[in-house]
Amino acid sequence: MTSNVITKQSFLTVAGKRFHYIWLRDNCLCPQCSHPTSFQKLYEISDRTSPPEPLSWEEEDGELRITWNEDPPHHSRFPVSWLLSHAYDEESEPGRTNQQPESASQSNEILWDKAWIEANISRLQEALVSDPQLWLNQLFTVGFTVLHNIESKDLQPMLESIGPIYSSDYGLFAPSKTTKEGKDLAETGKGMSFHTDYTYWHTPPLLTSLYCLENAASGGESLIIDGFRVVNDFRQQHPDYFELLTQTPIQFKQVYTKWEYFYCRTQPILELDNSGKVTRINFANSHSYSWKLPFDQMEKFYAAYTTFFSYLKNPIYQYCFSLEPGDLLLMNDSRIMHGRQPFTGNRHLEIACISWDFLQARQRFHQYQHLYVDR
Ligand SMILES: [Zn+2]
Known part of the structure; x- marks a missing residue:
């Protein structure tokens, strides 16, 4: 016909x-x-x-x-x-x-390494609490910002000006200080290798906030890396390993005997969007144990996993700095991987997080509000 x-x-x-x-x-x-x-x-x-x-x-x-x-x-x-x-x-x-609203705030992302930070540190240090647009922009471009001289009474209102604080077993703020029987490695003086937070929890992508209340310790420097930058290099140099880490779902686990919770979440280490861009890194050695993978995939997966892990240990990516009392480190937890050096002595951080949706929504609102006001 x-x-x-x-x-x-x-x-x-x-x-x-x-x-x-x-x-x-x-x-x-x-x-x-x-x-x-x-x-x-x-x-x-x-x-x-x-x-x-x-x-x-x-x-x-x-x-x-x-x-x-x-x-x-x-x-x-x-x-x-x-x-x-x-x-x-x-x-x-x-x-x-x-440019669609969905991707607008990701468009000026800068993938950084240690050399880039050293060349741009004075510009980064210009972020002031009083200029939210500047530090919000930093969160979108480089994935983190460090703000200074914040009084502890101002911390909660400041964070809540972005959006509601996520509540966990600890409440709104989880202490990171040494306790006799640490429920988490963060509560010991041990060093922590690079990780993203809450890999074992079905949370939305998060903004992580680390506030320093006290630092009378020796050691304990903060270490951060741009996970997206590392993944970029890893993807070019090991495309097959990259693919394995995007396609193999693994289990991240955390047991809290005090609260009688055994969390487990299964997802790939590298999450991609429809265009193939990495949008979220799920990585925490401390939560990665007793995986179940098909027998004939286990060794191949370990080859990819350990190669990626060794990239994170390469000092060319790492920015190392000390958090002093009143300092606040804000990070895009899907992108910035953080760790710390071991320490002795007293050190007290307060950790909180906010759904990254609120930051994106605030940024997008300021970008597009004219479309809704004038129409
Ligand atoms: Zn009509």
Whole structure:
């Protein structure tokens, strides 16, 4: 059977960008279709019995006005600036990818190593508590920030200005200081190798906060590395190992006898998004024991695991510094891997975390609020 269907044009072009009729109708900004204060969609495209089609349209005074072929005719108005901010027509500008809100705050990521930190340390140290935009930006570009001279009474309100603090078995703040029977390695004076936090817990991606209350210890320097930078090198030099670490689910475990909890979470060490970019590193040697993998995969997996682990120990990636009382280290826990040197003496840190969603949402809000205020 031959088809004689004549394909009608199904889009219109505004400022060089094409927009499908169906997309425009679905995204109508009128108060009947889009709730005016919550911006949530009221219109349901699936209620239509035929594809949307304009009776007429015009572009005037910076606005696209469409009258739709409906009974009664429906009227849509789109500010051209709004349309351009939401344009999805890549073909009209080859090679240019439209920046979507989803990825906007990741776009200026800087992958760093020790040499980069040494060359940029004075700029990094400019982050002040009084300038949240500056330290929030640092969290997005380099994945961490260190703030100084914070009084302990100001810590909780400051963190809560970003979003609610995540509650764990310890409450809002978990102490990291030596105790007689440490429930966690963090409560001993032992050194800790590079890790991300809560690998054994089904948490969202987190912002980790380490606040120094007291440091009368010798040793105990903080060590951080840019996990994304390390993974980048590891991926180029060992593509097969990289693939294994993205595809092999392993179990991360933590037992707390005091609270009668045995946590276990299973996921690959390296999590990727749809485009193949690493979005989250799950790595903590202290929580990685008695894995169950198919017998004939175990040795191959260990080869990949130990190779990646040895990358983390390479000093070219490591930034080492001391946290003094009043210092606050904030880190993207999906990206920045942290550890510490062993110490003797008294040292007291308070650890808290906040869902990374709140940071992304705050950043995105400031980036895109004009689209919601002016429309
Ligand atoms: Zn409408």
